[in-house]
Amino acid sequence: MENLIVESIEIYGQDIYYLPRTYVNRDTILNEIENSTFTQALEVRAYVNNVEGWEGQGELLTKFGIRIEDKTTFIFSRKKFEEKVDDNAVLNVEGRPNEGDLIWFPITKHLFEIKFVEVERPFYQLGKGYVWECQCELFEYADEQLDTGVAEIDAIETSFANSIKLVMDAGGSGDFTVGEEIVGDLYRAAATATIDSGAVDAITITDGGEHYKSALPPTVTFSAAPEGGTTATGTAVVSSAGIVTGITITEAGAGYTTAPTVTIDYSPKDSRAEVKSWNSGTRELQIINRSGTFNTSETIKGITSGALWSPESYNTLNNTNSNFDQNSNYETEDDDILDFTEVNPFGTIGSTTDTAI
Numbered sequence: 284m285e286n287l288i289v290e291s292i293e294i295y296g297q298d299i300y301y302l303p304r305t306y307v308n309r310d311t312i313l314n315e316i317e318n319s320t321f322t323q324a325l326e327v328r329a330y331v332n333n334v335e336g337w338e339g340q341g342e343l344l345t346k347f348g349i350r351i352e353d354k355t356t357f358i359f360s361r362k363k364f365e366e367k368v369d370d371n372a373v374l375n376v377e378g379r380p381n382e383g384d385l386i387w388f389p390i391t392k393h394l395f396e397i398k399f400v401e402v403e404r405p406f407y408q409l410g411k412g413y414v415w416e417c418q419c420e421l422f423e424y425a426d427e428q429l430d431t432g433v434a435e436i437d438a439i440e441t442s443f444a445n446s447i448k449l450v451m452d453a454g455g456s457g458d459f460t461v462g463e464e465i466v467g468d469l470y471r472a473a474a475t476a477t478i479d480s481g482a483v484d485a486i487t488i489t490d491g492g493e494h495y496k497s498a499l500p501p502t503v504t505f506s507a508a509p510e511g512g513t514t515a516t517g518t519a520v521v522s523s524a525g526i527v528t529g530i531t532i533t534e535a536g537a538g539y540t541t542a543p544t545v546t547i548d549y550s551p552k553d554s555r556a557e558v559k560s561w562n563s564g565t566r567e568l569q570i571i572n573r574s575g576t577f578n579t580s581e582t583i584k585g586i587t588s589g590a591l592w593s594p595e596s597y598n599t600l601n602n603t604n605s606n607f608d609q610n611s612n613y614e615t616e617d618d619d620i621l622d623f624t625e626v627n628p629f630g631t632i633g634s635t636t637d638t639a640i
Contacts, residue, residue, distance in 0.1 A: 288413045289360045292330045300324040302385035303372045324431035327367035332356035353421045358414050380415050387436050395419035444571035446604040449597040451566040457590030459561040469581040470494050470550035472527035476542050482535040483515040491526035494552035501548035512538020
């Protein structure tokens, strides 16, 4: 029976991609997922249980525009799902498709989210179940990270993720590459070394940085010694306040003719993002998946390209991926409605302009 079901799905089904969801942040009070990522796209065969088009309410005209509520049902062979997906991915609930995971349907280029997995249909033929019936709705993108390696799927993130633009100062070096991670150095620690007889004899902390973890100190790297020499090594000492206070030399090295460069890893607080686009002519950098706000006093580095540029200006209000974004307009117009120079612009209690009675 199981072999017949597998064969029928292989004959009449379609190739889809299954995207397991990885939870990054969860609201433990409301039990909601605040942030999640999708880093795999596993190809498997599924039967599409629709013959006359999508189910659901279809296209709805609302005051906020057109809302599309397409639904469909994908049916997986349990045997093939285990072989193609479960054995190759870490699922939040092992052994079955998970609600919240995604399905990419290449033929129509639709991305669906699994809303419910029916486990009892057909109802125990020969005493067991042979398929998973996944009831799905069209996925509503909400800034999830899509890094599956399938270009068509990952392009959804590039097109719809919240994106801001930075204009960089002249004089930077290198070119950022699309998709690479960038990181700022606002809270990064710095140090210099001195040598004696070709070995490192002292290290001076020139900037202790901020927000480091004493239980997980940053990695310290020394530039390589000349050929035939030994490269120095060391470990950082971090105070309870999160500041790098020193570096313990674990290997002084040998053969240095000039003092090596000491590099301390970035602070956990340093802002990071992913490059959406880079225009070297206008020095405009568009970024997505941003954590934190980059500052004009820091240098931003491309982790893959090694490009180094400092922001001249940035706008965190306007989403460059939206033609309807009006955040800057609201930011300007609301000053005519609310006086934000007051302690409490919504009432009289605590207001600096309130008259005592």
